[in-house]
Amino acid sequence: MSAADLAARALRAIRSAVTIGCSGALAMLSPASAACPVCGRAFRGQGKVSFAGLCPACTEAIPWIRRIECPVCGRPERCGDCARRTAASFVASRSAVRYDASVRSWLATYKYRGHEALGPVLGEMMAEACRHLLAERRARYPHFRFDALVPVPLSEERLAERGFNQAEQLASCVGARCSIPVVEALRRTRNSGKQSYISRRERMRNTQGLFAADESRLPALFLPNDTRSRSIESLVATFWPTFGSSPTPHAGQPLRLLLIDDIYTTGSTIDACAGALSESLRRLYPGTSVEIYALTLARS
Amino acid sequence: MKVLVYALLEERASSCRWTLDPEADRWFWLAPGVERFRQEQGLDGGAGKDRLGEERLIRGLADRIGNFEERGVKIGCKMLVWDEPLPLGAAIEAAARWRRMTSGRELEQKTAEGALRRCVQEAMEAEGGFERQGAKINGSRAEYARPILKWGPTGDGGLIDAADGDGGQPDAPRPPSAAGKSAAFAALTRQARQDAEQLRGRALHVPEALALLGVAEWRELAPRLQFAALLGLARLEAAVAPAPPLSGRWRQRGAAPRPRRCQRCGSGEAQLRRTPCASCGRRACAYCEACLAMGRSRECGLLILGTPSRACAAPPSAAPQLSMAARLAPWNLSPAQQAAAAAALRYIESAPPQEKRRAKPAARLREAWRRLAGRFAALSAPPLAPAYPRLPRLLASASNRLRLLRGDGNRADREASALSAPQPLLERDEQPAATALLAATDNVPRRQFLLWAVTGAGKTEMIFPLVAAALERGGRALIATPRRDVVLELDPRIRRAFPAERVVTLFGGSPQRWESGCITLATTHQLFRFREGFDLVIIDEIDAFPYHGDPQLHYAASRSLAPDGATVLLSATPPAKLRGQARRGSLPHARVPVRFHGHPLPVPAMLRMPAVDRLLRALRFPPALRRALQASLDRGAQLFVFVQRIRHVAPLVARLRREFKAVAIDGTSSKDEERADKVRLFRDGAIRLLVTTTILERGVTIPRSDVFILDADGRLFDDASLIQMAGRAGRSLHDPAGRVYFGAPAVNNAQRSAVKEIRAMNRIAMKKGYLKANESGKPPAPAKPPNAVQPTAATPDSPSVAPIAEANR
């Protein structure tokens, strides 16, 4: 058994322990630990199938996307959009669930009513989809990994009003579950920025529209894993030099970013974000090849 | 959200305040020209329609005019503005710390700057405001030093930054010319008064206030609200805040944070969740999960409180004093209804019970007194000693105000004290104590009256005269009920009874959500959006879900009542606690023991039969049940068949359809999407027998109906729910003697107590002579037990069907 195998095994053990710990903490965080965080009904769930502490009925109601028809946008039906699209800025997009009536009401409760307790639950669903995406890619590229999660930003005004950015909260859930660092590398060009940025902001608006890369944050995408986050990998890596994380982008691998948002409707938001990111990266880091993927909670 | 904090320095006084819009405060405190404005607005006359609002406004203005008249511009108040917005909680805390630190006494500017700096830094530290700035300031509050802007008035009516140099701020808007300012001031005040009229009696979050006032942008609303608050026409608070510390012990640095409470629904820490917040920048900003469905209460979010409803409780002496009978006559009530309505009216119109009111917060009052006394001690302390010529007046008005807060002294007295000469120093000074006291009186149980009326007594008709009386006094009336379907059903009846009044019906998604009227009809959840808004609060079906057992809804209901108002609780089956209070005499109440048609309540008969689970598995249908069902069908009745479990409905329907092939039988439950349709078909008689769960225990009234309660000994049916289900029978004048069966293998306490309750009501009705004579002319069986008058299927020779008395004794 090689040292790498040992390390991988240790890593798996630690990760599963962490996952169990996290869901335990999730259950304790909600005010009445027996109540379902989604519908609020108390339930006796011992022995029944329960996802992230949901009651059996709500677990049942999760409209998972299990079969993907369109390899680009992850749609569960046949897809004309992607066949027509000439140049998408992203490689592929996946969604955890279909945007049906129950997901719509969960998202509304979470985003508009501000029931932030739902964040970890929805984030857990996305982590599930993220693991599937990784497995799907690794079947073809065994060394496939994401270098960072990039949440789609809110405008500063909206952020102040709502108090939180759902994409950022979901991204940090996925990041914690899948051990990928979160880098807030995007910003909205409207209602944001400082006076001195105005000329550049104007330029961004002309070229990219609503989103722009936050260029001060871009270097964070290239830092080795352990300095960006205190993930389990980085901790293991520190004590296990043979398994140490290689500097990113590792040899021969492109920089792979995963955009995180709550809903994928037409794909224009994801496309604009991916466009803004890759444009800035190409300009500032000319030698790097970049692949951008997207993960959303729901696919409408 | 974040707000700005400033210290206001005046002659002989200082205070620390927070503001949504510093320009509004700058005008309010520093701009002269208010005198002319007051004349323009005709505020001296005070004979407007809106007396209380006017008086409040005058008080607010008098307060600030006092600054100019008595001390004048030359003396000059000054504003020291902390040049960085603080999280709302920290700003409120800073103001509180200033009060403790300085006791509100006059301060030199240099001293005041130091005090402000210290208050802000300590508040930021205590309220977690440093968490986000942590990186910037290296976690050390010593380095958290922002410039303090100094604003003061000039002699010629302009505003300048106060004269000592280091407080220049390049980006502060230049104050407009004196004339422009005066006009803007007038416009803002007018607007604030209009807003205050709409905010009256409400408790709203910012998005709700935007919707109510029809404003699109917070930027536009903020100065209007701030101005209303400065004029005393609205109160601005944090939606989740620490309980007011009345004990006088203050939290030291580093001590555990004071527990928070949702100011809208009253929930404590158990219902609060803390999350990082981009609105105030803190890592742990609490929000309330208990009332989330009505919009999110957040620690850094505002709760906007309007002034209380304006009516007075005392009956106007000028109004013609009609006799009670004459007042009730138009409403066409039965004798039992009349007696109860009269008792309720007499209670509502009696003077508030002052002894009780005073007794409870006595300790808190003493505390407030102590603090006020401390304030005066501070006033007379050596450095301030030279001038207190106004002290006698201050003391007099202080005791006046205390009297007001205790609730003694009549209203005229209070108005007089409120209107008496400007008391600038005291008014402001005393405010914290006063708010604490108001909070204390909130804990005093408000006046409550229980109308305990049997099912089918005609509760709705009885509340009409109460509502009419409240409107006559110029008050606003609220009729609330936990259930939306009951609201929808009451709506046309109320509108028909009060065709001339403006009726507003509120429920989730109601189109009238932001309208105001004299009569408000609402689900109990809507009460979260009101504060001291109604002079009469009627709560129907107090024992129904979700109101029953929900402390948040009870809190909201008690807070929606104006200070001198009264609450009337309606129920056929009041919760045990209220029944006990009524029996002991601590809860004023009236019983209506008889239905509007004057016939006694059907007494349930015991039907020995197996549990539904067994019935469904057995091959043989219980013959006793079959006979009773057949008898009811034969007499042409519609049959309610209640079961405990949703899962029993479908199989029982199938079984009954097999047994009674020619009869239209169906079933429904809370999970049935066609419920409304089936209820309609049942009403129309297209369905003869409806199997249902307790979902139909209230509200559905069928003229000729019999009731079968299966598994009556099950744990989901308590005595209240048995009485409610039994109450579905015999509602109509044409079929007053419907049949009720408790079908179960055993008789339990719930069944016994339900029967006891029904018999007791019948006995009272008979004793009071409310029972109508039969067709035969003689009163219904005065000597026999009430169940004898009921044409029960319990024929003496049927062994399995016996009146319950035999069955259980």
Ligand SMILES: [Zn+2]
């Ligand atoms: Zn659930």
Ligand SMILES: [Zn+2]
């Ligand atoms: Zn596609």
Ligand SMILES: [Zn+2]
């Ligand atoms: Zn609340």
Ligand SMILES: [Zn+2]
């Ligand atoms: Zn906050």
